[in-house]
Every structure is written in structure tokens, then in C-alpha cells.
Amino acid sequence: MSSEPIIEISGVVKTFEKGVIAALRGADLSVRAGEWVAIVGPSGCGKSTLLHLIAALDVPDCGTVRVKDHVLETKKNLSHFRARDVGLIFQLHNLLPTLTAAENVQVPMFEAGMSSRERSRRAQELLALVGLDGKEKQHPAELSGGERQRVAIARALANEPPILLADEPTGSLDSEAGRHVLDLLARLRDERGLTIVMVTHDADVAARADRIIRMLDGRVVGDETLRAAPAAASGSAH
Amino acid sequence: MSFLGFILKTLVRQKVRTWLTVLGISIGITTVVALGSVVGGLKETSAQLLRAYDSDFIVAQKGASDLSFSAVTEEEWAAVDARDDVERTVGALLHVARAGGNPYFVTVGVRAEDLAKIDLNIRDGRLIAPGATDEVMLGVRAADKLNAGVGETVELDRRTYTVVGIMKADSVWEDSGAFAPLATVQEHAKKPNVVTMIYVKVKPGLDRHEVADAIEDDNPLLSAVADVDEYSEVDQGIVIMDALNIAISALAVGIGAIGVMNTMVMSVFERTREIGILRAVGWSGNRILRMIIGESLALCLIAAAVGTALGVAASRAVLYIPAVGSLLEPAYTLDVFVRALFVAVVVALVGAVYPALRALRLTPMEALRHE
Numbered sequence A: 001m002s003s004e005p006i007i008e009i010s011g012v013v014k015t016f017e018k019g020v021i022a023a024l025r026g027a028d029l030s031v032r033a034g035e036w037v038a039i040v041g042p043s044g045c046g047k048s049t050l051l052h053l054i055a056a057l058d059v060p061d062c063g064t065v066r067v068k069d070h071v072l073e074t075k076k077n078l079s080h081f082r083a084r085d086v087g088l089i090f091q092l093h094n095l096l097p098t099l100t101a102a103e104n105v106q107v108p109m110f111e112a113g114m115s116s117r118e119r120s121r122r123a124q125e126l127l128a129l130v131g132l133d134g135k136e137k138q139h140p141a142e143l144s145g146g147e148r149q150r151v152a153i154a155r156a157l158a159n160e161p162p163i164l165l166a167d168e169p170t171g172s173l174d175s176e177a178g179r180h181v182l183d184l185l186a187r188l189r190d191e192r193g194l195t196i197v198m199v200t201h202d203a204d205v206a207a208r209a210d211r212i213i214r215m216l217d218g219r220v221v222g223d224e225t226l227r228a229a230p231a232a233a234s235g236s237a238h
Numbered sequence B: 001m002s003f004l005g006f007i008l009k010t011l012v013r014q015k016v017r018t019w020l021t022v023l024g025i026s027i028g029i030t031t032v033v034a035l036g037s038v039v040g041g042l043k044e045t046s047a048q049l050l051r052a053y054d055s056d057f058i059v060a061q062k063g064a065s066d067l068s069f070s071a072v073t074e075e076e077w078a079a080v081d082a083r084d085d086v087e088r089t090v091g092a093l094l095h096v097a098r099a100g101g102n103p104y105f106v107t108v109g110v111r112a113e114d115l116a117k118i119d120l121n122i123r124d125g126r127l128i129a130p131g132a133t134d135e136v137m138l139g140v141r142a143a144d145k146l147n148a149g150v151g152e153t154v155e156l157d158r159r160t161y162t163v164v165g166i167m168k169a170d171s172v173w174e175d176s177g178a179f180a181p182l183a184t185v186q187e188h189a190k191k192p193n194v195v196t197m198i199y200v201k202v203k204p205g206l207d208r209h210e211v212a213d214a215i216e217d218d219n220p221l222l223s224a225v226a227d228v229d230e231y232s233e234v235d236q237g238i239v240i241m242d243a244l245n246i247a248i249s250a251l252a253v254g255i256g257a258i259g260v261m262n263t264m265v266m267s268v269f270e271r272t273r274e275i276g277i278l279r280a281v282g283w284s285g286n287r288i289l290r291m292i293i294g295e296s297l298a299l300c301l302i303a304a305a306v307g308t309a310l311g312v313a314a315s316r317a318v319l320y321i322p323a324v325g326s327l328l329e330p331a332y333t334l335d336v337f338v339r340a341l342f343v344a345v346v347v348a349l350v351g352a353v354y355p356a357l358r359a360l361r362l363t364p365m366e367a368l369r370h371e
Ligand SMILES: Nc1ncnc2c1ncn2[C@@H]1O[C@H](COP(=O)(O)OP(=O)(O)OP(=O)(O)O)[C@@H](O)[C@H]1O
Pocket: A016, A017, A021, A022, A023, A041, A042, A043, A044, A045, A046, A047, A048, A049, A050, A201, B365, B366, B369
């Protein structure tokens, strides 16, 4: 009883530098709601590029990227999609250095038309959710790498998107801090039914996911299911 | 955190740069306010000059580059005075003398019988007596500056006069000067049989502009000035001041605008990656635009406040120059401040356009990949 795919990518080609660099050469991928997918592969194989297309940071040269009911194309109002439908976590330089942890979490909420009071209440809740009670007023420079990454996760959840996209979320963390972040992702998936797509080159990290997608030279070359995704809340749980 | 708070945090982050930029623009605003209020004060002085002594307009020599060079002969004056449409005239010879430490002391030579026609506000003493040669009436400011009272003597250009009265006029320049007998001033200024200008009051019920035009038609060597904008017919000073005001203000504002543009370009360029993050978490191009314009506006509004304060201070400071202080009171009219605010807003928008376009031209991806 597999639920409808929430992310559907087919035949996606993406080139850079006027076609000289082909980052994706016909990638296909389908992700069901509630799944935790790890994308692995050698450096330069197009993992980040694929993730960025799902995040609507860029659009494919050809092929289609469909996320929820949206086919992501240039002409669409992509910022609205980015604000509400996906949450994004990068490896590094993720937070705005002048803002406190709570303020960083509030940034995406500006686009959701919440009142200032609502924003700060929600930021507080989200920071508590990621285990950063009492650190609301710290600036990124005053937080450890793992704590910063958890602030980034709280920010990604700001507008309650159904999908979390993470590019090497543990890449700059030691194994202890990395494990904490992965535990948090697992909890979010279990408790909130989030769909998670995570890029990593670390086999141990990938093993935490339900399913491992292998990429090579801009294509998906392997698809291994480690465990059944929890009977996913039907596609439109959110 | 509000959106405004978010914008201000960016400015606070770069304290030194923010203040230097504010200072740069505020110099332009200072110039606008200081020059604007001083030139405005000068215009007000001219307007007061035209309507002094309850008269309707002045008549002076046509084409004089400066009113102090104007010469109207006593015959011309008599002809104007004799007209049917003229109620009364007062001839005045302006002479700049040295008095105490002030080299620009304005002495107005008038006939004693003309003084009697004017409704002068006499604070102390009396009018100059007919036939007297060495009596003066001081304006209140002059009396104060020269520290002279009725019955005491003052020295104007090394000639000694007896103070017979103290009067309060409507304008700074009259209050800062003195009335003296016309014949004495004519002799002293080596301008026999001439006055600088005639104050004309028209017969009741007549239109002052029509009378002024008629006088000009009858005597092509004279110019009748009824309004400040005609003042340039007898004095180029205001025209020159106006032009200088605009030129200097434009220059100062231009320099300020380049400063803002520079700051905004640097600030936006340095934050390219941050802008990429903002776009990645869903900020629309519109909001990025508002953020950049908001920063620029905040800078310029702070500068407008600082510059206005400095401009008022500067315009007060120039009053300590005796020539200026005895001639005018800076006019802090609303339009000076509106102009300052307008300039600040325009500078802010101009300064924000290029960096904003640049920030929006990049896709979120390009911005994020920026190191
Ligand atoms: N904006 C871009 N401009 C030019 N080339 C790009 C751009 N983005 C990606 N590339 C190139 O496309 C290829 C795929 O890049 P991508 O970042 O997707 O790889 P990756 O699998 O994430 O690698 P890594 O594991 O090192 O992060 C690389 O050769 C990269 O240099």
C-alpha cells in the first residue's frame, strides 16, 4: 500500500556554463510522503544539483520536477513554494550571523503573513522542539556547530512544510553532534510524518534513512530500500 | 522581530560604515538646510525692504546689479512724488558705514519730515529734528550692539552723532542699522542730490501694480519693484544667491548620493550569500527589494535628521558674521525641511537601485554559490 509520490522527478537534465557542464543527465526519482531518502554518490555526481531543483532554487533544462501538486517551472511563483512547501538545510554558513537563534528561525515566517508575536511564539516552540530551550537569544557565533544545525532545522520547519531537504546536514559536525542531528531528523519523520531527502557521502549517515539512492555522473544508478517507511500518513497529511 | 527591526539590525551590524555614510549624506542635507534657510532669510529681508514703512513698492534705478549701487536723483523723486496716483513717498539713501566692530552698519539717510510720515515704533526718545545734521535714531539691535542710549553719542565712519531715539522696525536689517539726516548721509557718502530708492504709497483704492507699471512707463530709467520676484530688476544678489544655493546643494547632495550608493553596493555585495539564503527560505524578490530600499531609506532618514540639526546649527553660526547677522534672520520655513526630506528620500532610492537590481538579477542558486 504505497502512497502517492510527493516528489516526482523524471528525465531531468541540468547543465551549467551554457551547456558545458552537465550536472544532471536524465535523472529520475520518486519519493513517497513520509519517506526518508538518502542520496549518495561521488563528489560532482549531481546530488546537490538535484536537491536544489527539488527546493526550486533552480529549474531544469528539460524533464520535469513535480513536488506535491506543483510542477516547478521558471514562470511559477517559486518563492511562495520555497517558503511553504519545503524546508532547506545546508551544510555550512546556514544562518544569518547578526540574528539570534530565535530571529533566524523567524526569517521564513515573514513570507507567511504571521504577526510579530506569533512569529516569536512559534520560533520559541520550534527551538524547544529541536532541544535548544534557553538558547533563543544566542547568536550563531555563540552556538556549537551541532546547535547551529539544529537552529537551521528549526528554521526549515518554520512554515510547517511537509518536506525537509538537507544537503550534508552532518557534513561539518563530529560524529556525536551528527548523531544528535540525525536522531532529530528521525524523530521529526516519525512524529510529524515529514518527508526527508538528505544528501550525504557518509555511508553511516545514509544508513539512518529508509532508502538509499545512488547517483553517478548525473543519473540515478541505484535504489535500495533498507526498511519500509512507516505506513505513511497519506500524501496530504499536512 | 519586525521587518523594520530586521533592516535596522543590518545597519547596526556595520556601525562604522553606517555612521560614515550617514555623515556623508548629512553634509549634503546640512548644506540644503543651511543655505536654504539663509537664502530664504535674505529673500524675506528683501521682501521686508520692499514693503517697509507701510509703502506699496519701491522705485530704484533700473538694471542696478546691486541695490546699493542704485541712484535716483532728487528730480526723479520729486516727479514721482508729484504724481496724482501717489499718496506719499519717502526717499532713502542707504549707506554702509563702520560702527563699532561692524563694518557693515547700514545707515539710512532720510529727511526729517519724511520720518514723520512713517508710522515708526519709537521705543525711546524722539524723531530726528528738522534741520538737524548730526542726530541719529538707532534700531533696537544696533542700540544694543553699540551699547548706546538716548542722549549718548555714537561714531559712524569716524563722524560723531547724537542718539535722539531708539526704534523697533519689522526687519532685522533696519533694527541693526540707523536713521540719519539725508543731507548728512548724502555728503558723507559723496552722493549729492541722490537717494538709493523711494518708498511709494499709492492713493487709496488704486492697484499698486498698475501704479508701479505707470511709473516705469513714464520714466524708463526707473524700476518699480512691487514683488520679490521683480527684485532682480534692481539687485542681482538674490538671483546669484539662488543659483549658488542650487548649485552648491546639488553638488553636496550628489556627493552624498554616491556615498550611499557605494555603501549599499558594498553591503549588498558582501551579503550575496545571505541574500541567497533568504531567497532559499522563501523570501520573494519583492521582499529583498524592500529590504535593500529599507536599509537605504533608514540610512538617509537618519542622515536627514542629523543633517537638519547641523544645518540649523550652521545657519545660526553664520549669524556671528556681523555682515550676515545684521542683514537677515534665517528663515526656517517648512519648504526648507520638506526639501531636505525629499532630497534624503531621493538619494536613498537612487542609492538603492543598482544594488537592488544586482541582487535580484542573481538566481537563488547563484547567490548561494557566491563566496
Ligand atoms: N551553478 C553552477 N555552475 C557551474 N557548475 C556547477 C554549478 N552547480 C553545480 N555545478 C557542477 O555540476 C556538477 C554537479 O555538482 P553538484 O554540486 O550537484 O555535485 P555534488 O554531487 O553535490 O558534489 P559534492 O558531493 O562535492 O557536493 C559539478 O561538476 C559542479 O561543478
